[in-house]
Amino acid sequence: VNELVREWAAAIHGVCFVPLTAQERRMFVLGLASRLVDAMHTEPFDPAAGYEAGAALVAADYTAPEVLARTITVLQRRLVPQAAQVRRAALIEAVAAGFTRSLRRRTLDDQETIRVADRAARTDAERALRISEARFSYAALHDPLTHLPNQTVLIDRLEQLGTAHDREATRIGLCCIDLDRFEAINDSLGPPVGDRLLVAVADRLRGLAGERGHLVVRRNGDKFAILAERITSTEDATKIADQVLTVLAAPFQIDGYELSITASAGVVERPVSGETPTALVQAADVALHWAKADGRNRSRLFETHRNDRDVARHRLSAEIPAAMRRGEFTLVYQPLVELATNQLVGAEALARWRHPLHGELGADYFVELAEDTGLIVPLGIQLLEQACHQAVRWYGNPPPFVSVNVSTRQLHQPGLAGEILEVLDRIGMPPAQLQLEITESAVVATDNQTLGTLAALASSGIRIVIDDFGTGYSNFAYLYDLPIHGIKLAGKLLRDVGRPTAAGHAVLTALISLGFRLGLTVTAEGVETGVQARVLRGLGCRIGQGWHFGHPVPGHRLTAT
Ligand code: C2E
Ligand code: CA
């Protein structure tokens, strides 16, 4: 065994680099050799020791093929006795097999290591690439001013949520925010201040929503949005909007200015499934529009039925100009009756639309639309002309006057007085036969031009009355400042008529006597019963109008009941 160990240790030394001392090398070889010698003598014969020896060489990093060749030479010469040649051959074969197989496995492992190293290197490269791409896409996905993600990120995220496997269960809240009158700040203090304000707004939104894990984006200009995922109720979504309005309400300190702003928000809350991202954003925008239209500094939740109504209204308002050209707008006239004598003294002209598809539409369907679009200005004068044409055909001594509604928008139109007087002139109708009904809100904040219009109309002999009196402002100063002929008490003031103890009755009584003392003609609207008519007469109200006296009818059928 000693000879074997010495020769074997010498044979493998120097073939390949293995960091073992001579002593360590000899101990290592001794271990292998003694197992092989044992195997030579042990019954039954088991060549496994040879296999293990071969594997052990490889494991100890004696991996050069030359090691195996020299090992085999040594074993052939030194494994005794000679007589056991078969065993020796079998052992040597096993050593060779153990060596090669181990070597092969190790090579494969090495290759795997190379592959792993390679993969790591490639990943690094990819990461580097991704970072540079990210730098590029950061610019594409972020707003350079506030560093918030932009609308693209929002749409992407909504798309992802819409295609996620649990999308059925995923409800989202999307809140679109728009600063109120931001342009005014931009215009008056300059864009740099506006920019800094936007950055400060972005910071507050980030502080509010970021900590809750919501996505905050700047859409454009002064428009932002917050996306809340996996919310459980509509209240969750509206709460976010309310928090936004609160957090933006505190004044901003920008460049020495203390800026107070308000914002409006539109909220949509629903499952993401079956919705395109654009539809979701549009819905939130529609709600935002409602918030603005309802007076700004508030949030509105998207509701389908309100949207349907809006769509129908917009369709209708788009039809108004053509309908005017086709003469589809007409007037019906409702009797104005003197309560003391029960005589017909005048009639209010009420607009109707003979719509080719929807039939006759009441004023409530389209007057507001025409006001919103400004079309009330041309429509109003067209209707006034119709009313005058009709009134000059009424007979009586004096003939009934016609009372025409005039919108605030019309009243603020320069040249209205001249236009109306020209119509009267053309038709040959005395101004005293015309009465105009204007609303309280139109006269409360009057400018000089409106005052001039009212004065010109009044001095020509046209009468002016305040419509729906008692429903809006309770500042009566204008009643004696302006050239006003009378007031029309809103129908709802009659609710408590006949119940002398009710508060409404006291209000009605007070308003009638106020009008009386100011020398104004008091007309009560919405008189539906004989009891109401009697009570009103007793209180000193001069004129009554309502179903009790007659429904609105075409001009040629106007008679007092
Ligand atoms: P308004 O001036 O207060 O007109 C009175 C409304 O009450 C009319 O509705 C009339 O039909 C209705 N009414 C009449 N008697 C009674 C009654 O006994 N009980 C109840 N509950 N209601 C009664 P209409 O015709 O639908 O008009 C609605 C509003 O549209 C009007 O309110 C007026 O502000 C506006 N409007 C109507 N015609 C014109 C117009 O030619 N120009 C302008 N600018 N506005 C108009
Ligand atoms: Ca009226």
Ligand code: CA
């Ligand atoms: Ca009225």
